[in-house]
Amino acid sequence: MKLSDLCLGSLCLRDASGYDIKKLFEAAFSHFHSASYGSIYPALNQLAKAGLVEVHTEPGQGRPDRKVYRITEAGEAAFVETLGRADPTEQLKSEFQVLLFFAHQLSTERLSAILDQMESHYREKLGYMERIINDPCLSAGMRLGVEIGIASTSARLDVLRKHRQELLATHKEPPRCEPGLP
Amino acid sequence: MKLSDLCLGSLCLRDASGYDIKKLFEAAFSHFHSASYGSIYPALNQLAKAGLVEVHTEPGQGRPDRKVYRITEAGEAAFVETLGRADPTEQLKSEFQVLLFFAHQLSTERLSAILDQMESHYREKLGYMERIINDPCLSAGMRLGVEIGIASTSARLDVLRKHRQELLATHKEPPRCEPGLP
DNA sequence: GGACTCATGTAAGCTGTTACATGATTTC
DNA sequence: GAAATCATGTAACAGCTTACATGAGTCC
Numbered sequence: 553m554k555l556s557d558l559c560l561g562s563l564c565l566r567d568a569s570g571y572d573i574k575k576l577f578e579a580a581f582s583h584f585h586s587a588s589y590g591s592i593y594p595a596l597n598q599l600a601k602a603g604l605v606e607v608h609t610e611p612g613q614g615r616p617d618r619k620v621y622r623i624t625e626a627g628e629a630a631f632v633e634t635l636g637r638a639d640p641t642e643q644l645k646s647e648f649q650v651l652l653f654f655a656h657q658l659s660t661e662r663l664s665a666i667l668d669q670m671e672s673h674y675r676e677k678l679g680y681m682e683r684i685i686n687d688p689c690l691s692a693g694m695r696l697g698v699e700i701g702i703a704s705t706s707a708r709l710d711v712l713r714k715h716r717q718e719l720l721a722t723h724k725e726p727p728r729c730e731p732g733l734p
Numbered sequence: 735m736k737l738s739d740l741c742l743g744s745l746c747l748r749d750a751s752g753y754d755i756k757k758l759f760e761a762a763f764s765h766f767h768s769a770s771y772g773s774i775y776p777a778l779n780q781l782a783k784a785g786l787v788e789v790h791t792e793p794g795q796g797r798p799d800r801k802v803y804r805i806t807e808a809g810e811a812a813f814v815e816t817l818g819r820a821d822p823t824e825q826l827k828s829e830f831q832v833l834l835f836f837a838h839q840l841s842t843e844r845l846s847a848i849l850d851q852m853e854s855h856y857r858e859k860l861g862y863m864e865r866i867i868n869d870p871c872l873s874a875g876m877r878l879g880v881e882i883g884i885a886s887t888s889a890r891l892d893v894l895r896k897h898r899q900e901l902l903a904t905h906k907e908p909p910r911c912e913p914g915l916p
Numbered sequence: 917g918g919a920c921t922c923a924t925g926t927a928a929g930c931t932g933t934t935a936c937a938t939g940a941t942t943t944c
Numbered sequence: 945g946a947a948a949t950c951a952t953g954t955a956a957c958a959g960c961t962t963a964c965a966t967g968a969g970t971c972c
Binding site for chain 1: 735740743746747748762763765766767768813814817818820821822823824825826827828829830831832833834835836837838839840844845848851852855870871872873874875876878879881882883885886887888889890892893894897900901904905907908909910911912
């Protein structure tokens, strides 16, 4: 599923401008997806060209004009079809895990700083998700999504806290042979 | 951190061919990174050109020849520097979460199938990680990485199992208003 | 006989990011 | 007066995947 599909999905919820959609990404999708203006605006233009959304320009009083997008029937049908075809994949790209994997090549101070940073990062994410999960507007599916995010992040935080001292104590012991080959 | 850095990291562990590195990715990095031959081979050539690795060709008896790469001192230094600069980021791209978010636009059968698929997918991942965590070769950092993977996956699986019936029962209730905007 | 493993590579293309360009208005 | 918010867009580039090309050996 590409970004234009997610934009289309956003427009199933309500009419919005590119700017609004960016906000929605940050507010509602941030724990499983991200997007920049540089891909949102071209995606919207492309959707309009394909007739999946309509545009009308709202003159901004004082502010810049807004181009507000509304999904068409064809657009809704296309999105439902996309949902029907997509298969539920998850891919993580974790620089943190890379650093852990090669931790024996790091200084103790650096490792300690990394662990600190991740702990506070997880805590922040957790705080955010715990705030939004009480939003009465969420559908059951959305709520489950956030719940999964909370459970997963909270579990990681626990492991980090539990093993932090131990890791720093035994630090600098390199792997004994070739790991990860069962 | 890009793929060539991870290749360099792999070669810190031992000499290897592109093919070997792909195997290592699948065996040891699979829970936090992925890579295809189409990026590994060019990365290795590029590292060789930069003098960060050396190559020698082992004639394969019967099999194709192997180009075995060994990291140089410059390569090791470069990798340590990369580790020093990288900041511990994590980004998830979850199609599953997208499907959950728009679950109210899915048929009940489809939703049920998706949940099944994810449950068995998580179970499989979990099984794999539980097998490799007992490998005595793992360094403390590597082990912590796998432990985080296990805790996180196991937490997600629990939430899925706990809320499956409930979600299917209340299915098709759309969000009441605009979600995710605190 | 078919499928899988071993083994390397290229070229085209997809998808996205970063940085730039612009500029008024509101908040501190 | 500085910084943030509102608002849209483009162009260059980065980074990776997919599909193709090749071919012998081994396992069932």
